[in-house]
Amino acid sequence: MLKLSYPDYVALRAHGEETYPHECCGVLLGKSEPDGNHVREIVRAGNTRTDSAHNRYNIAPEELIKTQRQARKLGLDIVGFYHSHPDHPAQWSQTDFAEAHWIGCSYVITAIAQGKATITNSFLLTGTNEEDKKFLDEPVEIAMNEAEIVQERGRS
Numbered sequence: 001m002l003k004l005s006y007p008d009y010v011a012l013r014a015h016g017e018e019t020y021p022h023e024c025c026g027v028l029l030g031k032s033e034p035d036g037n038h039v040r041e042i043v044r045a046g047n048t049r050t051d052s053a054h055n056r057y058n059i060a061p062e063e064l065i066k067t068q069r070q071a072r073k074l075g076l077d078i079v080g081f082y083h084s085h086p087d088h089p090a091q092w093s094q095t096d097f098a099e100a101h102w103i104g105c106s107y108v109i110t111a112i113a114q115g116k117a118t119i120t121n122s123f124l125l126t127g128t129n130e131e132d133k134k135f136l137d138e139p140v141e142i143a144m145n146e147a148e149i150v151q152e153r154g155r156s
């Protein structure tokens with residue numbers, strides 16, 4: 001299961017609307033717990049693919065290293081990635097699968113239809129290596145708790 005706060009959920013969906021008709025992408029920082037990945041912070045990333053930004057996404061390696069450092073400073077880990085599918089369903093593509101290398105991470109995809117965010121799905125990358133890795137559908141739990149929302153707002 002992927003657990004995320006309501007503000008983070010709204011923010012990652014809004015990111016996809018902002019970059020429409022291009023894909024957005026970003027990193028999910030948090031903690032991997034026995035019941036799933038808990039997101040504490042989302043980090044926007046620049047989409048470095050210029051050849052076909054509407055159906056490809058990529059996070060530059062140096063940007064990822066920076067994000068990893070940022071996570072460590074906060075006492076968090078990278079627990080997932082997100083991107084958008086402009087005018088395509090919120091399902092992973094063969095390219096998404098080929099480019100997913102972080103076993104145990106959640107890969108979140110938001111479908112953006114005509115500039116509006118519709119469905120957001122998460123897929124957990126399981127397995128032990130590149131040969132036996134696979135994506136599993138993963139439920140997304142959104143914390144709607146008022147106290148948590150206020151706390152989140154107070155931080156940003």
Ligand SMILES: [Zn+2]
Nearest residue numbers: 085092093096
């Ligand atoms: Zn994709």
